[in-house]
Amino acid sequence: MRIHVHTTAQKYNIEIVRDGASPLRVWSRVGQAGEAHETPVDAYERGCGWPVSVSFDIDENCLSGFYLIVVSMEMGGRTYEREGFFVVRGQDRPHRPSHVLVLTTSTMTAYNDWGGANHYRGLGNDPYTDIASPRLSTQRPVARGMLRQPIGAPRASFPGVLELGALPRHPSYEWAHVHGYSRHAADAFWATYERPFVVWAESQGYALEYLTQHDLHEDPGCLDSYACVTFVGHDEYWTWEMRDTVERYVKNGGNVARFGGNFIWQVRLEEGGTRQVCYKLPELDPLYEINPSRTTTAWDAPCVSRPGAWTMGLTGTAGCYNRYGTAAPRSSGGYTVYRPRHWVFDNTDLNYGDVFGAAPVCVAGFELDGVDYTFRHGLPYPTFEDGAPETLEILAMTPAVVGEIDKWNGAVPLGAPESEVKSFLQTVFADQLPERFRGECYGSGMVATFMQGKGNVFNAGSTEWVNGLIHADPFTEQITHNVLRRFGGGNSPDS
Structure with a gap:
């Protein structure tokens, strides 16, 4: 594992934590020599290009999981922290778990505005005009709040009572602005969606292994060892190849438990999977006239001709x-x-x-x-x-x-x-x-x-399903149990 660190601090500390219901520190170093590096103004598209600062070997017996990389520094009596992550896949072995969680890395990339832009906004000189970048690099840090948030941070949905004549509220955006987090901290990925699910599932006795959407793109057979594949939260962006992997898995007898919502966009991966492309408007995509089915726009667009409902049964456009x-x-x-x-x-x-x-x-x-x-x-x-x-x-x-x-x-x-x-x-x-x-x-x-072929799909159809698990809503919890137990091939959680 190679970690690239840019800091103005003379010294910094670093630790690796397997996150979940019981976070486990697996590696740490203190007093690393800090060094600042030049960063391209278009790092959101090109990547940062920083040199390797720290490297270490992952033990061959390392558990499959989501691992936080926490870098910290001391200044003026305060501690400043930022996070990165990596994922360890499961190994072929007897008695491996029947459940695998696929992390929504494509949607995280789309919302990640570190470096100034994402697939929604950031380009141009007018902060009140939203101009999206159609090309985004994965070789940059993750925006603050997508990997860690304090307990009680607001979610994107509004839980309160809107009085007669009151102005609409967006609590997560307001909170992010006040506390120095990314505007999109509550829109995508681990801290808001997958982590609360993992905490609940592990506390209920379910054993999980982990993959990413990029694994679906690169390895068509990566799901074959599992009885149940789970998606949680916000999985808005997919490549053609990712969909192929899921559809093949289900037709061959696999089960998909989707506790998420907003299935809409086709994206492409370039540069060995380090750059994600999504133009959204078909005529802007250079591939539109060459290979219209791979145009990076909504799956339901006539030029793509591959309705989103084919894969998940439901789609964000409806x-x-x-x-x-x-x-x-x-x-x-x-x-x-x-x-x-x-x-x-x-x-x-x-x-x-x-x-x-x-x-x-x-x-x-x-x-x-x-x-x-x-x-x-x-x-x-x-x-x-x-x-x-x-x-x-x-x-x-x-x-x-x-x-x-x-x-x-x-x-x-x-x-x-x-x-x-x-x-x-x-x-x-x-x-x-x-x-x-x-x-x-x-x-x-x-x-x-x-049902599709020999397999089954359950679709909760909402990005906020996991909030029912966070708040221990008994109906949401029981439905989630019913799906995971039936699709996992047993009537009880994993031992």
Whole structure:
């Protein structure tokens, strides 16, 4: 393992911690000589280019896991810390765990604004104009807050009561600004999503091994040793190859437990996987005229012709925002149950029409996934017009909207203005704009299951599902147990 450190301090300390329910320090050094290095102004795209500062060997018996690299320095009586990470994959051995957690490294890369830009904003000289970088390097630090946050840091969903006439709030952005964290600290990755799931799962007796989305891209057979593959939180960005790996695994009999939401974008990896590309608007991508199916835009775009629902059953373009700014700010924040007899709801005592995970927990918040649907005799059914699998069953639902409505003519900051999203959809689909994106653009977040080949997929359809585990919501916990136990091949957690 080679670590690249840039610091103005004369000395610094470094430690490696296997993170989880019981963090374990596995390596440390104190009094390392500090050195500052020149950093390119476009490090967000090119990478930092810093030399190796510290290296060490990973023991061959090292447990699979997520490892934090914590670098600290002392100045003026205060301690300053920053973090990096690496992941150790599981080894081929007898009696390995049946569950593997795939970390959402592509989405982390998309939101990581260290160096000044990400796939959303940062370019140009006007701080009030969002200009995204379509090309991002993985060879740079991770923005502050994506790897570690203090307990109680706000999440992207709004858990409170919005009074009549009150202005919309984005607590996570406000908190990040005040405390010096990245604006996107609560939008993606370990601290907000995977870590709370791991803490809960380990405390419940589940043994996990670890992979990343980059493993899915580089190694098509990396999932084959596991009964259940889990995705948690925000897995918005995928390559074609990542989807191929998951679809092949499920068709061959594997099970996917997705406790996440917002499945939308195709990206490409270049430079040996060290650079991620996502232009979003098709005509901006140099590959658009050469190989349109690999254009880095929404999976549901006509040029790509590979609906997102094929892989996960649900997609962000049919769902999206809830309990976020002006996007359904006074909704229940939970899911309404429609098929209570499904095995997913075993031992939950939930009935038709019941709501679970409501505010302030908000298991159905921030960004949600759904499909085009209709109602018959009080039950929701997919229309299958957007590529949903024929075996898809919709189990629970909540309202979602395409974006935030601006009632203040630009005077109030919004995270995802409806006008911008509609403009994007019109550009991507042009004269093939689906009917569901015309008019008011209302959608739904959904909990759903389906079979594909010999395997099964459960989709919680919400980035905030893990909040139900954080707050020990009994319904969310029991549903999660039902899925992990059934898909893991047993009725009890791993020993």
